[in-house]
Amino acid sequence: MSIEVRGINKRFGATVVCDNVDLDIPSGELVALLGPSGSGKTTLLRIIAGLEVPDSGTVLFQGQDATSADVCKRRVGFVFQHYALFGHMTIFENVAFGLRVRPRATRPDEAQIRKKVTELLKLVQLDWIADRFPHQLSGGQRQRIALARALAVEPEVLLLDEPFGALDARVRKELRRWLRRLHDEMNVTSVFVTHDQEEAMEVADRIVVMNHGRIEQDGPPDEVYDHPATPFVLQFLGDVNIFHGRLGQPAGQGGDVSFVRPHELDIVAAAVPGSIVATLVQALTVGPNTRLEFRRDDDQAYVDVEMPRTDWQALRERLGLATGSKVHLLPRRLTRFSADDFDPAAMI
Amino acid sequence: MLLSRALLKRHSVLPGFDLALGFTLLYLSFFILVPLSAAFLKTFTMTWPAFWSAVSAPRVVASYKLTFGASFLAALVNAFFGLIVCWVLVRYDFFGKRFVDALVDLPFALPTAVAGIALTALYSGNGWIGRWLPFKVSFTPVGVWVALTFIGLPFVVRTLQPVLEDLQKEVEEAAAILGATRWQTFTRVILPILAPALLTGFALAFARAIGEYGSVIFIAGNLPMISEITPLLIITKLEQFDVPGATAIAVVMLVAAFLMLLAINALQAWTRARQGR
Amino acid sequence: MSAASASEKAPRRIDEATSEPAWVRRLLIGIALAFLAVFLFVPLVAVFVEALKKGLDVYLAAISEPDAVSAIKLTLIAAGISVPLNLVFGVAAAWAIAKFDFRGKNVLLTLIDLPFSVSPVIAGLVFVLVFGLQGWFGEWLRDHDLKIIFALPGIVIATIFITFPFVARELIPLMQAQGNEQEEAARVLGAGGWQIFRRITLPNVKWALLYGVILCNARAMGEFGAVSVVSGHIRGQTNTMPLHIEILYNEYQFAAAFAVASLLAFLALVTLALKYWVERNAASRRQVAASVEAVPT
Numbered sequence: 013m014s015i016e017v018r019g020i021n022k023r024f025g026a027t028v029v030c031d032n033v034d035l036d037i038p039s040g041e042l043v044a045l046l047g048p049s050g051s052g053k054t055t056l057l058r059i060i061a062g063l064e065v066p067d068s069g070t071v072l073f074q075g076q077d078a079t080s081a082d083v084c085k086r087r088v089g090f091v092f093q094h095y096a097l098f099g100h101m102t103i104f105e106n107v108a109f110g111l112r113v114r115p116r117a118t119r120p121d122e123a124q125i126r127k128k129v130t131e132l133l134k135l136v137q138l139d140w141i142a143d144r145f146p147h148q149l150s151g152g153q154r155q156r157i158a159l160a161r162a163l164a165v166e167p168e169v170l171l172l173d174e175p176f177g178a179l180d181a182r183v184r185k186e187l188r189r190w191l192r193r194l195h196d197e198m199n200v201t202s203v204f205v206t207h208d209q210e211e212a213m214e215v216a217d218r219i220v221v222m223n224h225g226r227i228e229q230d231g232p233p234d235e236v237y238d239h240p241a242t243p244f245v246l247q248f249l250g251d252v253n254i255f256h257g258r259l260g261q262p263a264g265q266g267g268d269v270s271f272v273r274p275h276e277l278d279i280v281a282a283a284v285p286g287s288i289v290a291t292l293v294q295a296l297t298v299g300p301n302t303r304l305e306f307r308r309d310d311d312q313a314y315v316d317v318e319m320p321r322t323d324w325q326a327l328r329e330r331l332g333l334a335t336g337s338k339v340h341l342l343p344r345r346l347t348r349f350s351a352d353d354f355d356p357a358a359m360i
Numbered sequence: 361m362l363l364s365r366a367l368l369k370r371h372s373v374l375p376g377f378d379l380a381l382g383f384t385l386l387y388l389s390f391f392i393l394v395p396l397s398a399a400f401l402k403t404f405t406m407t408w409p410a411f412w413s414a415v416s417a418p419r420v421v422a423s424y425k426l427t428f429g430a431s432f433l434a435a436l437v438n439a440f441f442g443l444i445v446c447w448v449l450v451r452y453d454f455f456g457k458r459f460v461d462a463l464v465d466l467p468f469a470l471p472t473a474v475a476g477i478a479l480t481a482l483y484s485g486n487g488w489i490g491r492w493l494p495f496k497v498s499f500t501p502v503g504v505w506v507a508l509t510f511i512g513l514p515f516v517v518r519t520l521q522p523v524l525e526d527l528q529k530e531v532e533e534a535a536a537i538l539g540a541t542r543w544q545t546f547t548r549v550i551l552p553i554l555a556p557a558l559l560t561g562f563a564l565a566f567a568r569a570i571g572e573y574g575s576v577i578f579i580a581g582n583l584p585m586i587s588e589i590t591p592l593l594i595i596t597k598l599e600q601f602d603v604p605g606a607t608a609i610a611v612v613m614l615v616a617a618f619l620m621l622l623a624i625n626a627l628q629a630w631t632r633a634r635q636g637r
Numbered sequence: 638m639s640a641a642s643a644s645e646k647a648p649r650r651i652d653e654a655t656s657e658p659a660w661v662r663r664l665l666i667g668i669a670l671a672f673l674a675v676f677l678f679v680p681l682v683a684v685f686v687e688a689l690k691k692g693l694d695v696y697l698a699a700i701s702e703p704d705a706v707s708a709i710k711l712t713l714i715a716a717g718i719s720v721p722l723n724l725v726f727g728v729a730a731a732w733a734i735a736k737f738d739f740r741g742k743n744v745l746l747t748l749i750d751l752p753f754s755v756s757p758v759i760a761g762l763v764f765v766l767v768f769g770l771q772g773w774f775g776e777w778l779r780d781h782d783l784k785i786i787f788a789l790p791g792i793v794i795a796t797i798f799i800t801f802p803f804v805a806r807e808l809i810p811l812m813q814a815q816g817n818e819q820e821e822a823a824r825v826l827g828a829g830g831w832q833i834f835r836r837i838t839l840p841n842v843k844w845a846l847l848y849g850v851i852l853c854n855a856r857a858m859g860e861f862g863a864v865s866v867v868s869g870h871i872r873g874q875t876n877t878m879p880l881h882i883e884i885l886y887n888e889y890q891f892a893a894a895f896a897v898a899s900l901l902a903f904l905a906l907v908t909l910a911l912k913y914w915v916e917r918n919a920a921s922r923r924q925v926a927a928s929v930e931a932v933p934t
Contacts, residue, residue, distance in 0.1 A: 373821055471905070472859065
């Protein structure tokens with residue numbers, strides 16, 4: 013089922029949380045709403061779910077206006093950040109809940125419920141804890157049950173609100189992969205909210221970057237990373253160095269702001285057009301990569317460079333580099349925005 | 361010092377444990393332990409037949425039936441209406457809500473004798489409420505029940521309030537999204553979560569009602585075998601200088617109260633374990 | 638409804654996922670208010686109406702006649718002794734229970750709650766058993782010409798028993814929720830026991846403490862059952878206000894009885910008003926904190 017969002021506006025008191033948001037989500041896609049706190053992503057998700065009412069605008073499911081449809085009739089599944097499992101019911105009853113509360117006419121009988129619940133528990137690989145209670149489960153297990161519960165009613169849309177936010181880093185990584193695989197198998201239109209750009213890039217078919225209630229960019233992960241539409245998107249997805257003015261000229265001149273990602277800077281032996289002179293301050297090797305901190309000679313600004321550790325080791329040998337060495341840095345790729353588009357306050 | 365070493369489970373850097381606990385224990389011993397043991401020891405000076413005849417005389421048994429029966433009904437009514445009152449106070453907004461919220465504590469703050477004479481005046485034959493009722497309230501068990509409902513009212517409301525306030529909104533939202541109607545959400549999700557606190561409130565109201573004296577004796581009329589409550593019988597025996605008899609009945613009530621306390625504690629522990637808290 | 642017009646006007650208001658239809662809400666509010674009115678509000682109003690039924694002169698005469706005055710005095714003295722003692726107890730017990738982890742804590746808590754589950758008449762009875770003429774100390778007291786039962790000390794002791802949990806019960810949950818961190822930090826910085834208590838703990842619990850004292854006082858002044866047993870009902874000497882009310886009522890002096898009762902009812906109202914004020918202070922602080930987290934993003 014496709015989702016169309018048209019002109020959604022929402023404010024809480026004096027704060028505008030959603031500012032004229034338009035969005036299209038084709039059927040079967042897995043979309044991430046990515047942004048910092050306060051960007052409006054969770055509110056938008058809840059409006060799609062029917063948990064919040066927009067001040068104006070519409071939500072269409074498969075072309076039908078669903079904006080004023082009752083929450084319990086929308087055929088959406090919702091997974092909460094803190095699971096919201098029913099603590100007084102067993103896992104089995106939690107998953108069966110959506111089936112049990114169906115009106116008598118459409119309610120499946122006990123055998124059908126049992127079959128469906130067992131099927132779902134097998135799908136999330138937790139069929140062995142059907143008789144336990146939520147408080148006996150770990151965070152990761154609870155979230156998988158929450159997902160099974162949402163899927164039990166065969167929703168046409170699956171909405172997830174920071175589903176892995178409350179979990180440990182390792183569990184988060186596992187569940188991310190697992191969610192991707194699940195989506196590939198079931199092909200339900202899914203939208204999930206996250207503030208973690210790594211998560212968005214790893215899991216989603218498309219990323220919708222939001223900031224201050226507005227959509228900054230909407231596209232596949234590669235496109236959003238490599239061809240950011242605004243400085244905010246560039247800076248939010250991955251690390252970036254910011255240069256004011258044109259490279260090679262003193263800072264503050266010229267109306268442009270340039271951005272270079274740390275792994276897109278080369279260290280060269282001699283000056284070339286477009287390069288800058290900098291002094292090595294620190295070299296930190298973390299895992300597979302080395303992060304180098306340089307200080308520009310002209311305006312003393314810091315520049316970060318990143319490269320695989322083996323590359324750094326080879327380079328260090330070849331050029332005899334150590335703390336305090338002067339080098340030339342050459343950006344392989346520059347993204348430039350005019351100073352008007354660049355709002356430092358919007359950066360985090 | 362001694363107390364710290366003997367009792368502390370975990371070392372603490374904070375001072376004052378011995379002083380605070382020592383004073384507390386001294387105070388409690390003087391005011392509770394010594395007097396209460398006196399009650400039990402006094403009954404042990406009675407012979408078993410004497411004790412038994414004192415606590416099982418027909419008039420006394422009638423008072424048990426009235427006291428426990430009316431208290432149970434009063435607590436039941438308080439459980440039902442207390443739930444509604446609590447729901448309304450926590451979930452809705454209306455003019456004068458703050459005033460109503462404060463008023464709920466009136467039975468705590470108002471002296472029992474004042475409540476007693478006020479209720480009597482209201483429910484007597486020509487009282488404001490009594491004149492509209494087709495049946496007699498004063499001098500009957502119904503009057504006793506009215507008074508006991510009054511004093512038990514805050515227990516259910518105040519026990520439920522924190523639980524209802526802490527109820528996660530997401531759980532209700534989850535139920536709604538899964539297709540439950542509002543009534544289904546209430547009966548299948550909200551009520552089970554409230555049940556332990558509701559039970560505790562009921563038990564507290566019940567326990568309080570059993571021992572109540574001041575608010576009841578005026579409206580009850582204290583007719584033997586009809587509207588006499590057990591605490592009154594204790595006083596009657598005392599006025600007849602039958603101290604052992606009074607003590608015997610008191611022991612029966614104490615045992616009942618103790619069992620109730622145990623039940624409440626066990627109930628709370630069980631529900632806490634079940635919900636993993 | 639076409640998509641164009643739908644987006645131009647605000648959508649039909651649907652009920653939020655977690656609230657009841659309006660008619661249910663109104664019905665529930667109605668039931669709640671009716672129940673409270675019948676069982677709480679009307680009796681309260683009745684006290685004042687009955688007190689002033691025979692006019693202001695009768696009212697004033699009732700509360701100024703000698704027996705009434707001595708009853709008021711006795712009530713005030715009894716409360717004046719019990720409440721400060723219970724305050725000290727409450728603070729000590731709360732400090733021990735909330736800030737330390739020790740064996741037998743649950744037993745202690747149960748003991749503190751005991752007066753709530755014991756009938757006040759039984760409370761009075763046990764003190765008679767201990768201090769009465771036939772009691773444990775009866776002989777000793779008579780020999781030394783000390784009167785406890787049927788005299789002021791007995792009334793004070795009974796009152797203390799009935800009301801000592803109040804301060805402790807207000808403080809304990811609050812101090813437990815607040816934890817030890819601030820006090821431990823003060824300790825590490827070198828503060829002594831009393832300093833920690835005065836400068837750190839006390840300011841954090843002052844509102845709860847105030848409310849506990851007020852409640853304790855209201856109950857102390859209004860205690861009836863226990864005092865009824867130990868006082869001996871000696872007019873002009875061992876009658877507290879509640880006992881005096883009973884005597885007046887049994888003598889069919891209804892207006893006078895209600896007049897004295899109205900004084901206690903007024904005290905109850907002051908107690909409730911103070912509670913409301915204390916909670917409003919705490920609530921507004923909580924609301925500010927909550928509103929910061931409330932806006933979903």
